[in-house]
Amino acid sequence: MTQDELKQQAALRALDHVIEGSIVGVGTGSTANFFIDGLAGMKDRIIGAVASSEASARRLAGHGIRLFDMNEVDDLPVYVDGADEIDASLAMIKGGGGAQTREKIVAAVARKFVCICDASKKVERLGRFPLPIEVIPMARAQVARQLTLLGGRPVLREGFVTDNGNQILDIHGLDIADPAGLEIQLDGIVGIVTSGLFAKRGADVLLLATPTGVQSIERS
Numbered sequence: 181m182t183q184d185e186l187k188q189q190a191a192l193r194a195l196d197h198v199i200e201g202s203i204v205g206v207g208t209g210s211t212a213n214f215f216i217d218g219l220a221g222m223k224d225r226i227i228g229a230v231a232s233s234e235a236s237a238r239r240l241a242g243h244g245i246r247l248f249d250m251n252e253v254d255d256l257p258v259y260v261d262g263a264d265e266i267d268a269s270l271a272m273i274k275g276g277g278g279a280q281t282r283e284k285i286v287a288a289v290a291r292k293f294v295c296i297c298d299a300s301k302k303v304e305r306l307g308r309f310p311l312p313i314e315v316i317p318m319a320r321a322q323v324a325r326q327l328t329l330l331g332g333r334p335v336l337r338e339g340f341v342t343d344n345g346n347q348i349l350d351i352h353g354l355d356i357a358d359p360a361g362l363e364i365q366l367d368g369i370v371g372i373v374t375s376g377l378f379a380k381r382g383a384d385v386l387l388l389a390t391p392t393g394v395q396s397i398e399r400s
């Protein structure tokens with residue numbers, strides 16, 4: 181089975197978590213795209229969706245799914261999104277597509293975060309995937325210095341601008357023994373908009389697609 185087939189299996193399983201007659205929070209990336217395509221099959225049974233990126237908004241609109249601005253929505257039963265890495269506590273690294281700021285906002289509103297992944301994303305310890313950090317452009321050098329002091333090796337994502345008009349530093353080599361502690365530390369660095377660590381608000385359910393089936397793992 182290919183990695184894309186596994187992503188699709190996890191994504192389609194997430195449709196079971198969608199509440200009919202509700203607005204659905206929708207993530208970003210190749211796995212989330214499979215979810216969007218699946219959601220199109222039940223678009224008449226939902227009110228619409230909130231997207232975590234311009235790319236997902238375009239894909240949702242292309243399927244004729246009604247889009248809502250996050251500011252119009254005060255109750256979001258479910259948010260479905262992929263991850264770059266996820267550990268046993270369901271803490272994640274996200275932002276491989278640079279969308280972590282809007283993703284974290286939608287996830288913060290959602291009552292349930294359903295993470296959809298193929299088995300390659302599950303890790304013992306977060307950090308092999310470089311941690312994406314969205315930065316205000318004028319703060320890039322200051323933030324890079326702070327991240328170097330923390331033991332990381334910041335690399336600017338060349339030619340990339342986020343949906344919010346900012347830049348991404350990918351931090352290599354960080355030792356992420358305490359994901360929530362590091363997330364809090366990063367939140368305190370002036371110039372960082374959002375780190376790609378999702379530990380304070382991790383996933384509630386992981387749908388992990390393996391060659392022998394999709395495992396559903398709940399946060400303990």
Ligand SMILES: O=C[C@H](O)[C@H](O)[C@H](O)COP(=O)(O)O
Nearest residue numbers: 209210211262275276277279
């Ligand atoms: O910014 C992108 C998001 O955090 C994605 O959810 C993450 O990068 C996983 O993407 P994919 O499903 O394409 O591996």
